Amino acid sequence: AQSVTQLDSHVSVSEGTPVLLRCNYSSSYSPSLFWYVQHPNKGLQLLLKYTSAATLVKGINGFEAEFKKSETSFHLTKPSAHMSDAAEYFCVVSGNNRKLIWGLGTSLAVNP
Amino acid sequence: NAGVTQTPKFRILKIGQSMTLQCTQDMNHNYMYWYRQDPGMGLKLIYYSVGAGITDKGEVPNGYNVSRSTTEDFPLRLELAAPSQTSVYFCASSLPPGGLSYEQYFGPGTRLTVT
Numbered sequence: 001a002q003s004v005t006q007l008d009s010h011v012s013v014s015e016g017t018p019v020l021l022r023c024n025y026s027s028s029y030s031p032s033l034f035w036y037v038q039h040p041n042k043g044l045q046l047l048l049k050y051t052s053a054a055t056l057v058k059g060i061n062g063f064e065a066e067f068k069k070s071e072t073s074f075h076l077t078k079p080s081a082h083m084s085d086a087a088e089y090f091c092v093v094s095g096n097n098r099k100l101i102w103g104l105g106t107s108l109a110v111n112p
Numbered sequence: 113n114a115g116v117t118q119t120p121k122f123r124i125l126k127i128g129q130s131m132t133l134q135c136t137q138d139m140n141h142n143y144m145y146w147y148r149q150d151p152g153m154g155l156k157l158i159y160y161s162v163g164a165g166i167t168d169k170g171e172v173p174n175g176y177n178v179s180r181s182t183t184e185d186f187p188l189r190l191e192l193a194a195p196s197q198t199s200v201y202f203c204a205s206s207l208p209p210g211g212l213s214y215e216q217y218f219g220p221g222t223r224l225t226v227t
Contacts, residue, residue, distance in 0.1 A: 034215065044155075044202065044218040090154055099170070100216060102154030 002027045004093045006103035014111050019063075019078040021106045023091030026072060032094040033074045035065055038105075039087045047089075050074060061085070086110045113138050116219035118203050124225045125193040133188040133222050135203030143206045144186040145170075145216065146178065148199040155202065161186055162208070193226045200224070 007022040025031060035047040048059025055067045061084075065076045074091060091103040119134045137144065142163045147155040147170075157170030161180040175197060177189040186205075190197060200223050204216040 043220040044204075046215050046217075049215055099157055099160070100155075102156075104152070104154045 002031060002093050002101050004091050004101055004103040006089075006091050006106050008106050009104065010107045010109070012109040012111060013081045015083055016080050019076070019081045019085065019108065021076040021089050021091075021108065023074045023076065023103060024072055025074060025091070025093045027093060030069075033065075033067060034092040034094075034100070035059065035063070035074075035076050036090045036092060037087050038090065044090070047076070081108075081110045083110050083112065115139065116203055116205055116217055118201075118219035118222050120222060121220065122223045124227065125190075127193060127195065127226060129193050130189070130191050131193070131224075133190075133201055133203075133224075135186045135188070135219060136184050137186075137203075137205040137217070138184065139205060139217065140183060141205035141217070142183065142208050143216075144180065145204040145206075146176070146186070146188045147202045147204065148172065148197075149202060149221075150199050158188065158201075190224075195226050198224060198226045 003026040005024045030052050033050040036044045037047050038044050047063050048057045050057050050067045058064045063078045065074050067074050088105045088107050090105050092100050116137045145160040146158040149155050156172045158176050159178040161167045164180050164183050167178050180186050200221045202221050203219040206216045
């Protein structure tokens with residue numbers, strides 16, 4: 001069975017410093033992995049996705065994630081946080097029946 | 113393209129009332145989904161559909177019904193509202209998964225409160 005664990009429920013960074021949001025997954029085969037972002041009282045937007053091509057995936061707004069099979073991880077990073085990055089971030093893995101399995105989310109706060 | 117649209121944006125129901133949450137997509141996607149998001153939680157799949165006339169249960173289908181008479185529309189019906197159904201509801205759509213590669217496009221959500 002597939003599962004996904006977001007290792008931090010809350011992350012707080014200062015504006016201009018790096019962002020790291022951690023995600024580990026469990027899958028019996030090569031998964032597809034996604035990061036979605038949800039701004040307060042807004043819908044969900046796809047940041048980036050991994051689909052068995054390049055292991056370093058670049059997304060929108062300067063975010064990127066690296067698929068590491070040996071560590072079963074798909075951590076999300078950004079070199080320099082911006083105030084507008086404050087949001088809830090979800091790591092998602094595709095299940096063997098094509099359904100998405102969602103992590104519980106990481107709330108990112110960006111301090112001025 | 114409007115993408116995925118949902119109505120209403122907000123609704124307050126009394127216990128035992130019924131309502132239908134509307135979802136429409138204009139991307140000609142075969143697959144459509146209904147999720148609920150409870151505070152501080154990820155999304156849980158209620159029902160999904162792989163095409164007109166075909167629906168199936170997700171993780172948390174109890175208390176809900178769906179229908180899919182057209183490719184565009186996928187309404188979610190609550191028959192006897194209960195406080196446990198207070199949540200934010202998201203509709204999504206996608207192309208048929210080619211291999212393992214696909215993404216879902218989400219509507220803006222419906223915030224439902226049952227009191």
